[in-house]
Amino acid sequence: MLNKGLFIFIFFSLILFGCHGVDDNKPSKTNNSEQEETSELELPKKHLKKFDTHDSVQVLNDHLLSLGYEVNNTKHFDSLTTWALTDIQLQFLPEHVSGMYDEQTRDILNQLKDNQEKIVSEKKLKKTQYPDRLPEVTDNPFDVLALVNKEHALPSDYIPHDLVVPNVRFPFTEDVPKKQLRKMAADALENLFKASDEAGLELYAQSGYRSYDRQKTIFDNNVARHGEDHANTYSARPGESEHQTGLVMDVTNRTVNFELTTDFGETKEGQWLKDNAHLYGFIIRYPEDKVEITKYQYEPWHIRYVGEALASELYENNLSLEEHYQKNLEEN
Ligand SMILES: [Zn+2]
Structure with missing residues:
Protein backbone atom coordinates (compact mmCIF):
# COMPACT_ATOMS: atom_id res chain seq x y z
CA MET A 1 0.00 0.00 0.00
CA LEU A 2 2.73 2.41 1.04
CA ASN A 3 4.90 1.32 -1.87
CA LYS A 4 2.07 1.85 -4.33
CA GLY A 5 1.40 5.35 -2.94
CA LEU A 6 5.07 6.26 -3.17
CA PHE A 7 5.19 4.94 -6.72
CA ILE A 8 2.23 7.09 -7.75
CA PHE A 9 3.76 10.15 -6.05
CA ILE A 10 7.09 9.68 -7.83
CA PHE A 11 5.31 9.01 -11.14
CA PHE A 12 3.32 12.27 -11.04
CA SER A 13 6.27 14.25 -9.70
CA LEU A 14 8.32 13.14 -12.68
CA ILE A 15 5.58 14.15 -15.10
CA LEU A 16 5.18 17.56 -13.46
CA PHE A 17 8.90 18.15 -13.16
CA GLY A 18 9.44 16.95 -16.70
CA CYS A 19 6.82 19.24 -18.20
CA HIS A 20 7.99 22.15 -16.13
CA GLY A 21 11.56 21.53 -17.18
CA VAL A 22 10.66 21.44 -20.87
CA ASP A 23 8.72 24.71 -20.61
CA ASP A 24 11.57 26.43 -18.85
CA ASN A 25 14.14 25.40 -21.39
CA LYS A 26 12.07 26.10 -24.46
CA PRO A 27 12.72 29.84 -24.99
CA SER A 28 16.48 29.76 -24.44
CA LYS A 29 17.10 26.58 -26.45
CA THR A 30 14.84 26.90 -29.45
CA ASN A 31 13.47 30.41 -29.62
CA ASN A 32 16.32 32.86 -29.94
CA SER A 33 14.59 34.92 -32.59
CA GLU A 34 11.52 35.39 -30.43
CA GLN A 35 13.67 36.61 -27.56
CA GLU A 36 15.50 39.10 -29.75
CA GLU A 37 12.22 40.41 -31.01
CA THR A 38 11.00 40.95 -27.46
CA SER A 39 14.07 42.97 -26.45
CA GLU A 40 13.94 44.98 -29.70
CA LEU A 41 10.44 46.13 -28.87
CA GLU A 42 11.68 47.83 -25.74
CA LEU A 43 11.64 51.57 -26.33
CA PRO A 44 15.07 53.15 -26.84
CA LYS A 45 16.80 54.76 -23.87
CA LYS A 46 18.71 57.34 -25.88
CA HIS A 47 17.44 60.78 -26.87
CA LEU A 48 16.22 60.99 -30.46
CA LYS A 49 15.31 63.96 -32.61
CA LYS A 50 14.18 64.91 -36.08
CA PHE A 51 16.43 63.59 -38.90
CA ASP A 52 18.16 60.99 -36.69
CA THR A 53 18.59 57.73 -38.59
CA HIS A 54 19.06 54.72 -36.37
CA ASP A 55 17.72 51.23 -35.60
CA SER A 56 16.19 52.59 -32.41
CA VAL A 57 14.09 55.03 -34.48
CA GLN A 58 12.55 52.01 -36.18
CA VAL A 59 11.53 50.65 -32.78
CA LEU A 60 10.02 54.02 -31.91
CA ASN A 61 8.14 54.20 -35.23
CA ASP A 62 6.86 50.63 -34.76
CA HIS A 63 5.63 51.61 -31.35
CA LEU A 64 3.83 54.69 -32.68
CA LEU A 65 2.24 52.54 -35.40
CA SER A 66 0.96 50.13 -32.75
CA LEU A 67 -0.63 53.10 -30.96
CA GLY A 68 -2.55 53.98 -34.13
CA TYR A 69 -0.35 56.74 -35.59
CA GLU A 70 0.20 56.62 -39.36
CA VAL A 71 3.96 57.02 -39.34
CA ASN A 72 6.51 55.47 -41.71
CA ASN A 73 7.88 52.08 -40.76
CA THR A 74 11.53 53.16 -41.23
CA LYS A 75 14.74 54.05 -39.39
CA HIS A 76 14.23 57.75 -40.13
CA PHE A 77 12.96 60.21 -37.55
CA ASP A 78 10.96 62.28 -40.03
CA SER A 79 8.23 64.89 -39.79
CA LEU A 80 5.61 62.16 -39.19
CA THR A 81 7.52 60.82 -36.18
CA THR A 82 7.76 64.40 -34.95
CA TRP A 83 4.03 64.90 -35.53
CA ALA A 84 3.02 61.77 -33.62
CA LEU A 85 5.25 62.56 -30.63
CA THR A 86 3.99 66.15 -30.58
CA ASP A 87 0.35 64.99 -30.57
CA ILE A 88 1.09 62.62 -27.67
CA GLN A 89 3.01 65.27 -25.72
CA LEU A 90 0.18 67.78 -26.20
CA GLN A 91 -2.19 65.23 -24.64
CA PHE A 92 -0.04 63.92 -21.80
CA LEU A 93 2.96 66.25 -21.34
CA PRO A 94 1.61 69.77 -22.03
CA GLU A 95 4.55 71.32 -20.15
CA HIS A 96 7.03 69.38 -22.24
CA VAL A 97 6.03 69.60 -25.90
CA SER A 98 8.95 69.42 -28.32
CA GLY A 99 8.36 66.75 -30.97
CA MET A 100 11.59 65.15 -29.72
CA TYR A 101 12.01 61.84 -27.91
CA ASP A 102 13.43 61.79 -24.37
CA GLU A 103 12.97 60.06 -20.97
CA GLN A 104 9.66 61.76 -20.15
CA THR A 105 8.22 60.85 -23.55
CA ARG A 106 9.48 57.28 -23.11
CA ASP A 107 7.68 56.98 -19.76
CA ILE A 108 4.42 58.17 -21.31
CA LEU A 109 4.77 55.78 -24.26
CA ASN A 110 5.39 52.88 -21.88
CA GLN A 111 2.29 53.77 -19.89
CA LEU A 112 0.24 54.00 -23.08
CA LYS A 113 1.44 50.57 -24.17
CA ASP A 114 -0.34 49.09 -21.15
CA ASN A 115 -3.35 51.35 -21.51
CA GLN A 116 -3.98 51.82 -25.21
CA GLU A 117 -7.58 53.00 -25.00
CA LYS A 118 -6.35 56.27 -23.51
CA ILE A 119 -4.66 57.42 -26.68
CA VAL A 120 -6.50 59.15 -29.53
CA SER A 121 -4.39 59.74 -32.65
CA GLU A 122 -4.56 63.32 -34.01
CA LYS A 123 -6.48 64.50 -30.96
CA LYS A 124 -4.47 67.70 -30.57
CA LEU A 125 -2.58 68.03 -33.84
CA LYS A 126 -4.03 67.01 -37.20
CA LYS A 127 -1.59 65.41 -39.59
CA THR A 128 -2.20 67.96 -42.31
CA GLN A 129 -3.79 70.85 -40.58
CA TYR A 130 -2.71 73.58 -42.95
CA PRO A 131 -2.50 72.22 -46.50
CA ASP A 132 -1.97 74.20 -49.72
CA ARG A 133 -0.84 77.49 -48.30
CA LEU A 134 1.97 79.62 -49.67
CA PRO A 135 4.51 80.19 -48.32
CA GLU A 136 4.53 76.64 -47.07
CA VAL A 137 2.93 76.60 -43.64
CA THR A 138 4.37 74.16 -41.16
CA ASP A 139 2.06 71.33 -40.09
CA ASN A 140 3.64 71.26 -36.67
CA PRO A 141 4.32 74.66 -35.09
CA PHE A 142 4.92 72.96 -31.70
CA ASP A 143 8.03 71.23 -33.07
CA VAL A 144 11.01 72.71 -31.20
CA LEU A 145 13.13 72.07 -34.31
CA ALA A 146 10.66 73.69 -36.75
CA LEU A 147 12.15 75.73 -39.57
CA VAL A 148 10.51 79.15 -39.79
CA ASN A 149 11.67 81.63 -42.45
CA LYS A 150 10.50 83.46 -45.57
CA GLU A 151 9.62 80.11 -47.21
CA HIS A 152 8.24 78.30 -44.16
CA ALA A 153 5.60 80.16 -42.18
CA LEU A 154 3.75 79.52 -38.96
CA PRO A 155 -0.07 79.26 -39.01
CA SER A 156 -1.77 82.59 -38.25
CA ASP A 157 -3.69 81.00 -35.37
CA TYR A 158 -0.63 79.51 -33.68
CA ARG A 210 5.71 88.12 -30.62
CA SER A 211 2.18 87.23 -31.72
CA TYR A 212 1.04 86.94 -35.34
CA ASP A 213 -1.17 90.02 -34.92
CA ARG A 214 1.63 92.10 -33.40
CA GLN A 215 3.94 91.11 -36.27
CA LYS A 216 1.21 92.07 -38.75
CA THR A 217 0.92 95.55 -37.21
CA ILE A 218 4.72 96.02 -37.32
CA PHE A 219 5.01 94.83 -40.92
CA ASP A 220 2.03 96.90 -42.14
CA ASN A 221 3.56 100.02 -40.57
CA ASN A 222 6.88 99.34 -42.27
CA VAL A 223 5.15 98.79 -45.62
CA ALA A 224 3.23 102.07 -45.26
CA ARG A 225 6.50 103.89 -44.60
CA HIS A 226 8.93 102.22 -47.00
CA GLY A 227 6.95 100.02 -49.43
CA GLU A 228 6.59 96.25 -49.31
CA ASP A 229 9.81 95.29 -51.15
CA HIS A 230 12.00 97.32 -48.86
CA ALA A 231 10.10 96.36 -45.70
CA ASN A 232 10.61 92.69 -46.51
CA THR A 233 14.42 93.02 -46.40
CA TYR A 234 14.58 93.91 -42.70
CA SER A 235 11.16 92.99 -41.27
CA ALA A 236 9.33 89.67 -41.41
CA ARG A 237 5.86 89.15 -42.84
CA PRO A 238 3.34 87.90 -40.25
CA GLY A 239 3.79 84.14 -39.83
CA GLU A 240 7.37 84.31 -41.07
CA SER A 241 8.86 85.71 -37.86
CA GLU A 242 10.69 83.22 -35.68
CA HIS A 243 9.61 85.25 -32.67
CA GLN A 244 6.10 83.75 -33.02
CA THR A 245 7.54 80.34 -32.08
ZN1 LIG B 1 14.99 88.64 -33.23
Whole structure:
Protein backbone atom coordinates (compact mmCIF):
# COMPACT_ATOMS: atom_id res chain seq x y z
CA MET A 1 0.00 0.00 0.00
CA LEU A 2 2.73 2.41 1.04
CA ASN A 3 4.90 1.32 -1.87
CA LYS A 4 2.07 1.85 -4.33
CA GLY A 5 1.40 5.35 -2.94
CA LEU A 6 5.07 6.26 -3.17
CA PHE A 7 5.19 4.94 -6.72
CA ILE A 8 2.23 7.09 -7.75
CA PHE A 9 3.76 10.15 -6.05
CA ILE A 10 7.09 9.68 -7.83
CA PHE A 11 5.31 9.01 -11.14
CA PHE A 12 3.32 12.27 -11.04
CA SER A 13 6.27 14.25 -9.70
CA LEU A 14 8.32 13.14 -12.68
CA ILE A 15 5.58 14.15 -15.10
CA LEU A 16 5.18 17.56 -13.46
CA PHE A 17 8.90 18.15 -13.16
CA GLY A 18 9.44 16.95 -16.70
CA CYS A 19 6.82 19.24 -18.20
CA HIS A 20 7.99 22.15 -16.13
CA GLY A 21 11.56 21.53 -17.18
CA VAL A 22 10.66 21.44 -20.87
CA ASP A 23 8.72 24.71 -20.61
CA ASP A 24 11.57 26.43 -18.85
CA ASN A 25 14.14 25.40 -21.39
CA LYS A 26 12.07 26.10 -24.46
CA PRO A 27 12.72 29.84 -24.99
CA SER A 28 16.48 29.76 -24.44
CA LYS A 29 17.10 26.58 -26.45
CA THR A 30 14.84 26.90 -29.45
CA ASN A 31 13.47 30.41 -29.62
CA ASN A 32 16.32 32.86 -29.94
CA SER A 33 14.59 34.92 -32.59
CA GLU A 34 11.52 35.39 -30.43
CA GLN A 35 13.67 36.61 -27.56
CA GLU A 36 15.50 39.10 -29.75
CA GLU A 37 12.22 40.41 -31.01
CA THR A 38 11.00 40.95 -27.46
CA SER A 39 14.07 42.97 -26.45
CA GLU A 40 13.94 44.98 -29.70
CA LEU A 41 10.44 46.13 -28.87
CA GLU A 42 11.68 47.83 -25.74
CA LEU A 43 11.64 51.57 -26.33
CA PRO A 44 15.07 53.15 -26.84
CA LYS A 45 16.80 54.76 -23.87
CA LYS A 46 18.71 57.34 -25.88
CA HIS A 47 17.44 60.78 -26.87
CA LEU A 48 16.22 60.99 -30.46
CA LYS A 49 15.31 63.96 -32.61
CA LYS A 50 14.18 64.91 -36.08
CA PHE A 51 16.43 63.59 -38.90
CA ASP A 52 18.16 60.99 -36.69
CA THR A 53 18.59 57.73 -38.59
CA HIS A 54 19.06 54.72 -36.37
CA ASP A 55 17.72 51.23 -35.60
CA SER A 56 16.19 52.59 -32.41
CA VAL A 57 14.09 55.03 -34.48
CA GLN A 58 12.55 52.01 -36.18
CA VAL A 59 11.53 50.65 -32.78
CA LEU A 60 10.02 54.02 -31.91
CA ASN A 61 8.14 54.20 -35.23
CA ASP A 62 6.86 50.63 -34.76
CA HIS A 63 5.63 51.61 -31.35
CA LEU A 64 3.83 54.69 -32.68
CA LEU A 65 2.24 52.54 -35.40
CA SER A 66 0.96 50.13 -32.75
CA LEU A 67 -0.63 53.10 -30.96
CA GLY A 68 -2.55 53.98 -34.13
CA TYR A 69 -0.35 56.74 -35.59
CA GLU A 70 0.20 56.62 -39.36
CA VAL A 71 3.96 57.02 -39.34
CA ASN A 72 6.51 55.47 -41.71
CA ASN A 73 7.88 52.08 -40.76
CA THR A 74 11.53 53.16 -41.23
CA LYS A 75 14.74 54.05 -39.39
CA HIS A 76 14.23 57.75 -40.13
CA PHE A 77 12.96 60.21 -37.55
CA ASP A 78 10.96 62.28 -40.03
CA SER A 79 8.23 64.89 -39.79
CA LEU A 80 5.61 62.16 -39.19
CA THR A 81 7.52 60.82 -36.18
CA THR A 82 7.76 64.40 -34.95
CA TRP A 83 4.03 64.90 -35.53
CA ALA A 84 3.02 61.77 -33.62
CA LEU A 85 5.25 62.56 -30.63
CA THR A 86 3.99 66.15 -30.58
CA ASP A 87 0.35 64.99 -30.57
CA ILE A 88 1.09 62.62 -27.67
CA GLN A 89 3.01 65.27 -25.72
CA LEU A 90 0.18 67.78 -26.20
CA GLN A 91 -2.19 65.23 -24.64
CA PHE A 92 -0.04 63.92 -21.80
CA LEU A 93 2.96 66.25 -21.34
CA PRO A 94 1.61 69.77 -22.03
CA GLU A 95 4.55 71.32 -20.15
CA HIS A 96 7.03 69.38 -22.24
CA VAL A 97 6.03 69.60 -25.90
CA SER A 98 8.95 69.42 -28.32
CA GLY A 99 8.36 66.75 -30.97
CA MET A 100 11.59 65.15 -29.72
CA TYR A 101 12.01 61.84 -27.91
CA ASP A 102 13.43 61.79 -24.37
CA GLU A 103 12.97 60.06 -20.97
CA GLN A 104 9.66 61.76 -20.15
CA THR A 105 8.22 60.85 -23.55
CA ARG A 106 9.48 57.28 -23.11
CA ASP A 107 7.68 56.98 -19.76
CA ILE A 108 4.42 58.17 -21.31
CA LEU A 109 4.77 55.78 -24.26
CA ASN A 110 5.39 52.88 -21.88
CA GLN A 111 2.29 53.77 -19.89
CA LEU A 112 0.24 54.00 -23.08
CA LYS A 113 1.44 50.57 -24.17
CA ASP A 114 -0.34 49.09 -21.15
CA ASN A 115 -3.35 51.35 -21.51
CA GLN A 116 -3.98 51.82 -25.21
CA GLU A 117 -7.58 53.00 -25.00
CA LYS A 118 -6.35 56.27 -23.51
CA ILE A 119 -4.66 57.42 -26.68
CA VAL A 120 -6.50 59.15 -29.53
CA SER A 121 -4.39 59.74 -32.65
CA GLU A 122 -4.56 63.32 -34.01
CA LYS A 123 -6.48 64.50 -30.96
CA LYS A 124 -4.47 67.70 -30.57
CA LEU A 125 -2.58 68.03 -33.84
CA LYS A 126 -4.03 67.01 -37.20
CA LYS A 127 -1.59 65.41 -39.59
CA THR A 128 -2.20 67.96 -42.31
CA GLN A 129 -3.79 70.85 -40.58
CA TYR A 130 -2.71 73.58 -42.95
CA PRO A 131 -2.50 72.22 -46.50
CA ASP A 132 -1.97 74.20 -49.72
CA ARG A 133 -0.84 77.49 -48.30
CA LEU A 134 1.97 79.62 -49.67
CA PRO A 135 4.51 80.19 -48.32
CA GLU A 136 4.53 76.64 -47.07
CA VAL A 137 2.93 76.60 -43.64
CA THR A 138 4.37 74.16 -41.16
CA ASP A 139 2.06 71.33 -40.09
CA ASN A 140 3.64 71.26 -36.67
CA PRO A 141 4.32 74.66 -35.09
CA PHE A 142 4.92 72.96 -31.70
CA ASP A 143 8.03 71.23 -33.07
CA VAL A 144 11.01 72.71 -31.20
CA LEU A 145 13.13 72.07 -34.31
CA ALA A 146 10.66 73.69 -36.75
CA LEU A 147 12.15 75.73 -39.57
CA VAL A 148 10.51 79.15 -39.79
CA ASN A 149 11.67 81.63 -42.45
CA LYS A 150 10.50 83.46 -45.57
CA GLU A 151 9.62 80.11 -47.21
CA HIS A 152 8.24 78.30 -44.16
CA ALA A 153 5.60 80.16 -42.18
CA LEU A 154 3.75 79.52 -38.96
CA PRO A 155 -0.07 79.26 -39.01
CA SER A 156 -1.77 82.59 -38.25
CA ASP A 157 -3.69 81.00 -35.37
CA TYR A 158 -0.63 79.51 -33.68
CA ILE A 159 -0.08 80.74 -30.14
CA PRO A 160 2.31 78.67 -28.00
CA HIS A 161 0.41 77.04 -25.13
CA ASP A 162 3.24 77.11 -22.59
CA LEU A 163 4.48 80.72 -22.56
CA VAL A 164 6.15 81.91 -19.34
CA VAL A 165 8.33 84.86 -18.35
CA PRO A 166 11.91 83.67 -17.79
CA ASN A 167 13.61 84.86 -14.62
CA VAL A 168 16.32 86.90 -16.37
CA ARG A 169 17.41 90.57 -16.60
CA PHE A 170 15.35 92.90 -18.83
CA PRO A 171 16.24 96.56 -19.54
CA PHE A 172 12.61 97.59 -18.83
CA THR A 173 10.10 96.81 -16.08
CA GLU A 174 6.74 96.73 -17.91
CA ASP A 175 4.94 93.40 -17.93
CA VAL A 176 4.65 92.88 -21.70
CA PRO A 177 4.15 89.78 -23.89
CA LYS A 178 7.61 90.13 -25.43
CA LYS A 179 9.12 89.00 -22.13
CA GLN A 180 7.67 85.53 -22.69
CA LEU A 181 9.18 82.32 -24.02
CA ARG A 182 7.98 78.72 -24.20
CA LYS A 183 8.73 76.91 -20.94
CA MET A 184 11.56 74.79 -22.31
CA ALA A 185 13.33 77.78 -23.88
CA ALA A 186 12.72 79.90 -20.77
CA ASP A 187 14.42 77.31 -18.54
CA ALA A 188 17.35 77.11 -20.95
CA LEU A 189 17.66 80.92 -21.12
CA GLU A 190 17.80 81.10 -17.32
CA ASN A 191 20.71 78.64 -17.38
CA LEU A 192 22.45 80.63 -20.11
CA PHE A 193 22.09 83.88 -18.13
CA LYS A 194 23.34 82.19 -14.95
CA ALA A 195 26.46 80.96 -16.75
CA SER A 196 27.16 84.36 -18.31
CA ASP A 197 26.72 86.02 -14.91
CA GLU A 198 29.27 83.61 -13.50
CA ALA A 199 31.63 84.61 -16.31
CA GLY A 200 31.33 88.19 -15.04
CA LEU A 201 29.08 89.41 -17.88
CA GLU A 202 25.78 91.29 -17.94
CA LEU A 203 23.37 90.16 -20.62
CA TYR A 204 19.87 91.64 -20.98
CA ALA A 205 16.83 90.06 -22.63
CA GLN A 206 15.11 92.53 -24.95
CA SER A 207 12.45 90.78 -27.03
CA GLY A 208 11.04 87.25 -27.01
CA TYR A 209 7.57 86.05 -28.05
CA ARG A 210 5.71 88.12 -30.62
CA SER A 211 2.18 87.23 -31.72
CA TYR A 212 1.04 86.94 -35.34
CA ASP A 213 -1.17 90.02 -34.92
CA ARG A 214 1.63 92.10 -33.40
CA GLN A 215 3.94 91.11 -36.27
CA LYS A 216 1.21 92.07 -38.75
CA THR A 217 0.92 95.55 -37.21
CA ILE A 218 4.72 96.02 -37.32
CA PHE A 219 5.01 94.83 -40.92
CA ASP A 220 2.03 96.90 -42.14
CA ASN A 221 3.56 100.02 -40.57
CA ASN A 222 6.88 99.34 -42.27
CA VAL A 223 5.15 98.79 -45.62
CA ALA A 224 3.23 102.07 -45.26
CA ARG A 225 6.50 103.89 -44.60
CA HIS A 226 8.93 102.22 -47.00
CA GLY A 227 6.95 100.02 -49.43
CA GLU A 228 6.59 96.25 -49.31
CA ASP A 229 9.81 95.29 -51.15
CA HIS A 230 12.00 97.32 -48.86
CA ALA A 231 10.10 96.36 -45.70
CA ASN A 232 10.61 92.69 -46.51
CA THR A 233 14.42 93.02 -46.40
CA TYR A 234 14.58 93.91 -42.70
CA SER A 235 11.16 92.99 -41.27
CA ALA A 236 9.33 89.67 -41.41
CA ARG A 237 5.86 89.15 -42.84
CA PRO A 238 3.34 87.90 -40.25
CA GLY A 239 3.79 84.14 -39.83
CA GLU A 240 7.37 84.31 -41.07
CA SER A 241 8.86 85.71 -37.86
CA GLU A 242 10.69 83.22 -35.68
CA HIS A 243 9.61 85.25 -32.67
CA GLN A 244 6.10 83.75 -33.02
CA THR A 245 7.54 80.34 -32.08
CA GLY A 246 8.24 81.52 -28.52
CA LEU A 247 11.68 79.94 -28.90
CA VAL A 248 13.60 83.14 -29.65
CA MET A 249 15.03 85.90 -27.50
CA ASP A 250 16.83 89.01 -28.72
CA VAL A 251 19.54 89.79 -26.17
CA THR A 252 21.69 92.87 -25.69
CA ASN A 253 23.84 94.73 -23.19
CA ARG A 254 24.58 98.11 -21.62
CA THR A 255 27.54 98.82 -23.94
CA VAL A 256 25.22 99.17 -26.96
CA ASN A 257 22.54 100.98 -24.92
CA PHE A 258 20.29 97.90 -24.99
CA GLU A 259 19.84 98.28 -28.73
CA LEU A 260 19.75 95.47 -31.28
CA THR A 261 22.77 96.31 -33.37
CA THR A 262 25.63 94.38 -34.99
CA ASP A 263 28.05 96.21 -32.63
CA PHE A 264 26.75 93.88 -29.92
CA GLY A 265 28.66 91.05 -31.64
CA GLU A 266 31.96 92.81 -30.86
CA THR A 267 31.28 93.22 -27.14
CA LYS A 268 32.34 90.78 -24.40
CA GLU A 269 28.74 89.58 -24.05
CA GLY A 270 28.34 89.14 -27.81
CA GLN A 271 31.58 87.15 -28.08
CA TRP A 272 30.69 84.93 -25.14
CA LEU A 273 27.24 84.29 -26.60
CA LYS A 274 28.70 83.24 -29.95
CA ASP A 275 31.02 80.70 -28.28
CA ASN A 276 28.71 79.39 -25.55
CA ALA A 277 25.03 79.69 -26.56
CA HIS A 278 25.00 76.13 -27.95
CA LEU A 279 25.90 74.69 -24.52
CA TYR A 280 22.47 75.86 -23.34
CA GLY A 281 20.56 74.80 -26.46
CA PHE A 282 20.60 78.09 -28.42
CA ILE A 283 22.02 79.02 -31.83
CA ILE A 284 22.96 82.39 -33.29
CA ARG A 285 20.25 82.09 -35.91
CA TYR A 286 21.52 84.65 -38.45
CA PRO A 287 25.34 84.47 -38.49
CA GLU A 288 27.53 86.89 -40.42
CA ASP A 289 28.73 84.24 -42.91
CA LYS A 290 25.27 82.82 -43.69
CA VAL A 291 23.39 85.89 -44.93
CA GLU A 292 23.01 84.40 -48.43
CA ILE A 293 21.43 81.27 -46.97
CA THR A 294 19.25 82.61 -44.17
CA LYS A 295 18.20 85.67 -46.27
CA TYR A 296 18.53 87.74 -43.12
CA GLN A 297 21.13 90.31 -42.19
CA TYR A 298 23.68 89.42 -39.52
CA GLU A 299 21.93 89.45 -36.14
CA PRO A 300 24.35 88.58 -33.30
CA TRP A 301 21.56 89.27 -30.81
CA HIS A 302 18.87 86.87 -32.08
CA ILE A 303 19.20 83.47 -30.37
CA ARG A 304 16.89 80.54 -31.14
CA TYR A 305 16.32 77.53 -28.90
CA VAL A 306 16.69 74.12 -30.60
CA GLY A 307 17.91 72.02 -27.65
CA GLU A 308 21.50 71.17 -26.70
CA ALA A 309 21.95 68.24 -29.09
CA LEU A 310 21.13 70.10 -32.31
CA ALA A 311 22.65 73.41 -31.15
CA SER A 312 25.99 71.67 -30.54
CA GLU A 313 25.78 69.81 -33.84
CA LEU A 314 25.18 73.03 -35.77
CA TYR A 315 27.87 74.92 -33.85
CA GLU A 316 30.51 72.26 -34.38
CA ASN A 317 29.79 71.93 -38.09
CA ASN A 318 29.20 75.64 -38.69
CA LEU A 319 25.76 75.04 -40.17
CA SER A 320 22.67 77.24 -40.26
CA LEU A 321 19.24 75.70 -39.61
CA GLU A 322 18.45 76.04 -43.33
CA GLU A 323 21.56 74.02 -44.27
CA HIS A 324 20.70 71.37 -41.70
CA TYR A 325 17.23 70.93 -43.21
CA GLN A 326 18.55 70.94 -46.76
CA LYS A 327 21.19 68.31 -45.96
CA ASN A 328 18.77 65.98 -44.19
CA LEU A 329 15.87 66.30 -46.61
CA GLU A 330 18.23 65.42 -49.47
CA GLU A 331 19.65 62.41 -47.59
CA ASN A 332 16.31 60.91 -46.58
ZN1 LIG B 1 14.99 88.64 -33.23
